[in-house]
Amino acid sequence: MKNNAVLQVGPLMPIVQDTIAGDYGAVRLPDSAQARDEFLREHGASFDIAVTSGKFGVGTELMRALPNLRAVINFGVGYDTTDAAQALERGITVSNTPDVLNDCVADTAIALYLDVLRGISSADRFVRRGDWLNKGNYPLATKASGKRVGILGLGRIGRVIARRLEAFDCGISYHSRHPVTEVSYRYAASPQELAAGCDVLIVAAAGGPDSEKLVDADTIAALGPKGYLINIARGSVVDEDALVSALLAGRLAGAGLDVFAEEPKVPEDLLALDNVVLLPHLGSGTHETRAAMAELTLANLRSFVDNGTVLTPVHA
Known part of the structure; x- marks a missing residue:
């Protein structure tokens, strides 16, 4: 030995x-x-x-x-x-x-962004259930282009996400521990300030004790009932109880989640929500x-x- x-x-x-x-x-x-x-x-x-x-x-x-x-x-x-x-x-x-893994994780963030706002997965289920035939057209969704997007954590992955969002004519702001001098995106002094000034909050911050529940109940409240949250970072970065509560109460428009606080356990309340897309932590999950x-x-x-x-x- x-x-x-x-x-x-x-x-x-x-x-x-x-x-x-x-x-x-x-x-x-x-x-x-x-x-x-x-x-x-x-x-x-x-x-x-x-x-x-x-x-x-x-x-x-x-x-x-x-x-x-x-x-x-x-x-x-x-x-x-x-x-x-x-x-x-x-x-x-x-x-x-x-x-x-920057590209694939950023691609996953964009996939969740488009899916949640346009209701892609929900519409797929709508067709498979036979609802298109029996109930008529699928309800209107939300335009994805031109949104104000806040990125929490403008590190390697956050910057790749931002570049992809530029192609959608999105206005981009961010919060990191320190302002990033080589970008022109608007800097927000706190996660709450970032959330208050955007339509979609994308969480790309590193995990660990320093970022635990960085997205807290106040930040989710600042995002508001028309706001969307995307998390491709770590489940620990978001107060999961506060997130579930906001979604159930209609205080948040929707969420796209690739990560959770106690993986592979997913809060049961989220499973029935059509305005939430749930992925099994597959951000970097490609062969390449x-x-x-x-x-x-x-x-x-x-x-x-x-x-x-x-x-x-x-x-x-």
């Missing part, structure tokens, strides 16, 4: 699993709590690299159980499931897979993008094994 320096945490793409097992002798952390605890007590000190995904990560307790950990190689751009603060304190390198993410994950691992650095560190 002492020769296996690489620990796999959670399931990964087959090509990643097979490569880290074949090339690096990676051992997978047991799934059951009891087996996991026993395994870590006996072998936790043997590992100096963990390979994981944004869904599982290396949380606080697991990181403490790996006293010789030197790197967390993360498949995915989000790393909020990894204790980044402890990693920084202990000098543990954390990598992710940025940029390679997942292959690129796998390649970058393995490149980060190879780089760290070879020279102690990664290609895409989360923090320097």
Whole structure:
């Protein structure tokens, strides 16, 4: 066991699993709590690299159980499931897979945007139920072009979303921790101010403790009964209870959600709402993008094994 320096945490793409097992002798952390605890007590000190995904990560307790950990190689751009603060304190390198998934996640945001405003999924169900034949025309929807769109988090993905929305003649504003000097979009000083000045709020902020419930009840209220919310970031960024309450009460026109607070659990109240589009966290879910993410994950691992650095560190 002492020769296996690489620990796999959670399931990964087959090509990643097979490569880290074949090339690096990676051992997978047991799934059951009891087996996991026993395994870590006996072998936790043997590992100096963990390979994981944004869904599982290396949380606080697991990181403490790996006293010789030197790197967390993360498949995915989000790393909020990894204790980044402890990693920084202990000098543990954390990598992710940025940029390679920007296009597909932005495409998903635009798909949700069009679907929610124009009622595409709802209209599809309308046809399949036979309602077009039996009830006549589908109700009028909302124009998607020319809307005022607020983007919460104008990072890599947020900027790609904004560029796509320019083609729809949308007026774009944003809120980030700091103004972005190289763009001409209007900057809002807070999420609430951003929501109050737009028709559609697209959430593209990074997850983690600093952004938990950044979109709170007041922000949702500022968006108003004619406003729409799109979330392709993390479920934790939005106060899910406040969102569900607003949708049920008609205080929000609709929502397009690719992420949820307790995935794969989705609030049951949302399942019957025709003005809400629900996706199973598939933002980067294309063959092309997942292959690129796998390649970058393995490149980060190879780089760290070879020279102690990664290609895409989360923090320097």
